[in-house]
Amino acid sequence: MTETRAPARTGAEPRRGRRPRLPYLLLIPAVAVLLLGMGYPVYWQVITSLQQYGLAQQFGQPPEFVGLTNYSAILTDGYFWTVALRSVVFCLVNAFVTVAIGVGVALLMRAVPTVVRIILQVGLLVAWAMPLVAAVTVWKWLFDWRTGVVNWLLTQLGASGFDGHNWLAQPLSFFLVATVIIVWMSVPFVALSVYAALTQVPDEVLEAATIDGAGPTKIFRWIIVPMIRPVLSIVLLLQIIWDLRVFAQIRLLQDSGAPVRETNLLGNYIYELGIGRQDFASAAAVSILVLALTIAVSWPYVRSLLAEDRS
Numbered sequence: 001m002t003e004t005r006a007p008a009r010t011g012a013e014p015r016r017g018r019r020p021r022l023p024y025l026l027l028i029p030a031v032a033v034l035l036l037g038m039g040y041p042v043y044w045q046v047i048t049s050l051q052q053y054g055l056a057q058q059f060g061q062p063p064e065f066v067g068l069t070n071y072s073a074i075l076t077d078g079y080f081w082t083v084a085l086r087s088v089v090f091c092l093v094n095a096f097v098t099v100a101i102g103v104g105v106a107l108l109m110r111a112v113p114t115v116v117r118i119i120l121q122v123g124l125l126v127a128w129a130m131p132l133v134a135a136v137t138v139w140k141w142l143f144d145w146r147t148g149v150v151n152w153l154l155t156q157l158g159a160s161g162f163d164g165h166n167w168l169a170q171p172l173s174f175f176l177v178a179t180v181i182i183v184w185m186s187v188p189f190v191a192l193s194v195y196a197a198l199t200q201v202p203d204e205v206l207e208a209a210t211i212d213g214a215g216p217t218k219i220f221r222w223i224i225v226p227m228i229r230p231v232l233s234i235v236l237l238l239q240i241i242w243d244l245r246v247f248a249q250i251r252l253l254q255d256s257g258a259p260v261r262e263t264n265l266l267g268n269y270i271y272e273l274g275i276g277r278q279d280f281a282s283a284a285a286v287s288i289l290v291l292a293l294t295i296a297v298s299w300p301y302v303r304s305l306l307a308e309d310r311s
Contacts, residue, residue, distance in 0.1 A: 042291070049285040055278040063281075070285040079261075080269070080286070087244060087266040088297065090175060094246075095239035098183045099232065102190025107220075109195050121192070128188035136252045139181045143167045168258040175263070181249050186242070190235045197231035198224070230308060237301040244294055247271065266290050 049070055051063040074080050105124070109117045127135075142149050145166035154162040167173045201224055209219050225232070247267030254260050254268070264272065266286065274283030 045284045045287050048281055049288050051281055053281040053284070057280070058278070066281075070281050071289075074282060074285050074289065083264050083266055083269045084289075084293065086264075088293070090179075090246075090265060091240060091243040091297070094179055094182050094186075094243045095236060097179070098186045098239050098243075099190055099236050101183065102187045102235070103194050103232070105187060105191035106194035106198055109191070110198050124188035124191055127184065130185075132185070132248055133252065135185055136181060136249055139177065139184075140253070140256055143177050145169075166257075168253055168256050171259065171262040174253065174258050178246075178249055178253055181253075182243065182246060185249075186239060190239065193231055193235050194228060197228040201227050230305070233301055233305055233308075237298055237305070240298055240301070241294055244290070244297065266293075 048063075050065060050067060051057075052066050052069075053063045057063045105120070109120050112120070141147075143151075145151065145164055145168075148167075150167075151162045151165055167177050205223060206219060209223055214222070245267055246265060250263065250265050250268050251271065254263060260268075260272075267290075270283045270286050270290070273279045273286060
C-alpha cells in the first residue's frame with residue numbers, strides 16, 4: 001500500500017489568517033474624525049439627559065444629577081408617544097414615496113433620448129441644489145390660502161371648497177403639503193443614484209429577456225430590481241434616516257399659522273423642549289431616544305445590507 005503525502009508548502013504560497021494592515025491604517029483618519037465630530041456631542045447629550053439642566057444652568061448654576069428621571073418623565077408622557085408614532089408614520093410614507101417616484105424618474109431617464117435626459121438631469125440638480133428655506137418659501141406661496149396658485153388652479157378646474165382653503169390649518173392637509181415639499185427635495189438624489197445603477201444593467205440581458213417573451217413588468221421585477229437592489233436598499237435606508245430627522249421644513253410651515261401641537265414631529269418636539277421651554281435635559285433625553293429609534297427603524301435594512309455583503 002502506497003502512502004500518499006500532501007504536497008509540500010512552498011514559500012510562494014500566501015499564509016492563511018494574515019490580513020493586510022494598510023486598509024485599517026487608512027481608515028484611522030476617517031474614524032478619528034467621526035469620533036471627534038460625533039462622539040463628543042453624543043457624550044454631552046447623554047450626560048445632560050441625566051441631569052437637571054435648565055435656564056438656571058445656562059447662567060452658571062451647577063447642574064444636579066437626577067439619573068433616569070428625565071427618561072421616565074418622557075416615556076410616561078402620552079404626547080411623546082403621539083409625536084413618535086406620527087414621526088415614524090410620516091418618515092416611512094415619505095421614504096417609500098420618494099424611492100418609488102425616484103425609481104420611476106430613473107427609468108424615464110433611461111428610456112428617453114439623450115437631450116431629454118440631460119434636461120431632466122439638469123432640472124433634478126437645480127431642484128436638489130435649491131436652498132431649503134427658499135424651496136419651502138416657494139411652496140408656501142403656491143399653497144397660500146389667499147393668493148396661492150394651487151387653490152386658484154383647483155377652483156378653475158371646478159373643484160369646490162378650495163377658494164380660500166387654508167392647507168396648513170388642519171394637520172392632515174398640513175402633512176400633505178409637507179410630504180410634497182420633502183419628496184420634491186429628495187427625489188433628485190434617489191433618481192440620480194438609481195439611474196447610475198441602471199446604467200450598469202447589461203443591455204444584452206434585457207434584450208435576451210425581451211426575446212424570451214418577458215414584458216416590461218417582468219423585466220423590471222425579475223431582472224432590473226435584483227440587479228439594483230443594493231442601491232435601492234442604501235437610498236431607502238438613507239431616506240428613512242433623513243425623513244425621521246425632518247425639522248426645518250415642518251418648522252417653517254408651522255410659522256405660517258399651523259397648529260404646532262398637532263403638527264410637531266420629534267425634531268420639532270426637541271426644539272420646543274430645549275428652546276421654547278428651556279428644558280435642555282429633557283430635550284437631550286428625547287434626542288437620545290430619537291437616536292435609539294433611528295437605529296431600531298434602520299437596523300433591518302442595515303442587517304440586510306450586511307447579509308448581501310457577506311454573500
